[in-house]
Amino acid sequence: MAGRLRAAPPGCGRRPQHRQGPAAAAARGPRLRAHHERRTFLQRPAGGRDGRTGGSGYPGGRAGSGFACPRQLSAAGHPQPGPDGRAPGGRRRAAPALGAGPAPPGLAAAAPRRPYPEQRKLQNEAIRDxxxxxxxxxxxKMATSPGQLREKxxxxxxxxxxxRTRRPDDSLALLNTIREKALGKFPDLLLAVSQEPAMLxxxxNQQNRKEHPNENFAREVMELFTLGRGNYTENDVKEAARAFTGWSYDAQSRFTFRERQHDAGPKTLLGQTGNFGGEDALRIIMQQPAAATFIVTKLYRFFVNDVPNPAHIEPLTVAFRKSHYDIGDLLERMFSADWFYEPAAMATIIKSPVVLVAGLRRTLNLKVDNDKQLLGYQKALGQTLFMPPNVAGWPCGRAWIDSSSLLLRLQLPSILFKNAEFAVRLKDDENDITPQTTGRERTVKxxxxxxxxxxxxxxxxxxxPTENQPQLLADFLLQAPLRPENLALVQQAAAKxxxxxxxxxNTLLSLLSLPEYQLA
Incomplete structure (x- = not known):
């Protein structure tokens, strides 16, 4: 079964001929094995903590963060800390700040400080960039990497x-942890993510101490990450919070267990009693049957259908538990099932903004002179990477569509392919890193x-033959069958x-502007 799993690129559908660009689809490239896919990170050039190869890709960056980012410069041209808050020499600053901080007493005359609002603005702009x-x-990576399954x-x-944090280096480290373990065992992924400074x-959880527990981390681990509502009690949340006391991170953004802050007393969690720590709590949580059902159902809704089918979910759940929560094995079973390729499973999911844009780029090998502008369209459609709206993440299904976003979705191919004049004003988000921007600054042109x-x-x-090309392209681009009336519209556009x-x-533009292209 391992050899049957194909790499499914973001937004390019589920049928085999849709998962690669046209040249690759014509060549019918080899299938990928989920278990043996290479673990790749966002590429980084030479230059680590000490200037040698390794590290984050820019001097002084976090080892293993895997992202290349140029150092910021002050207005005077002096090196400033990178977006991860580290000074050029490699030592981590307490916070990712740009510009000079408040001058110490006695130095104010020699080093006049900037007004705080200006300093704050520069800091926010550096973090945003x-x-x-x-x-x-x-x-x-989503548009060009051969490891498309891992990216999706x-x-x-x-x-x-x-x-969602204001620390780019911590957010990137969390992402690369996710990318590394995305197809491995879920308990390993859960533990690694739970110990990332960004998540803590x-x-x-840095506020979670014995005698003064903070329940937020424990609650979200059970409600959103593993079990779902209704599969634990309030007392389980309190006891799990006690188990996670002492989980923290140091000034270098490394996970740290602070033993003095840990509650070492006996705890009763989900029917088991003992002097549990954080790893014990995660192990006990993953022993609950509800955990496998929760994860399988959520993956099913992402890849197959917004409406879970119990006849499909149950055998997948059983196999998932028997495999010790092997994510790659679960996905292989899902993608190898006969029902995955039945008409009832086609064109049932509305593409997220990221999936839509990444799919356009990968399927058609689009090249954009400044691909940062595409991020503006994604935000206008309701999704910004690294910036989920809340702890529950982005909505899905019909929540992606409203009157304004649907119009932009249908017009996006014309905007890109015809280089049409178009402007959209982004909503003012109170959670933006650079808040209180003007309407002009929030307009994407x-x-x-x-x-x-x-x-x-x-x-x-x-x-x-020319007259057959619209239908052939529709078979390549669309999950849903092309209706006769839409085929006639595409042919009319081509005839001009x-x-x-x-x-x-014209044929491509017409097909990509159909509502059917919004479905996967």
Missing amino acids: AFIGMSTAWMN VALFWHGHFAC QFLN NTETTHLPLAPIQQLLGGA ATTPEERLR
């Missing part, structure tokens, strides 16, 4: 383990050029062209 760079790098599963876990900070190479599409079509290239471009 770091997150933009990280998002762009990951979107490029990582996107799922990115929403499942929703986390986001869920307030299409000022960049998109390049659509037609040669791979022509190769895919081969020598097919004066050259073969224009005809092909």
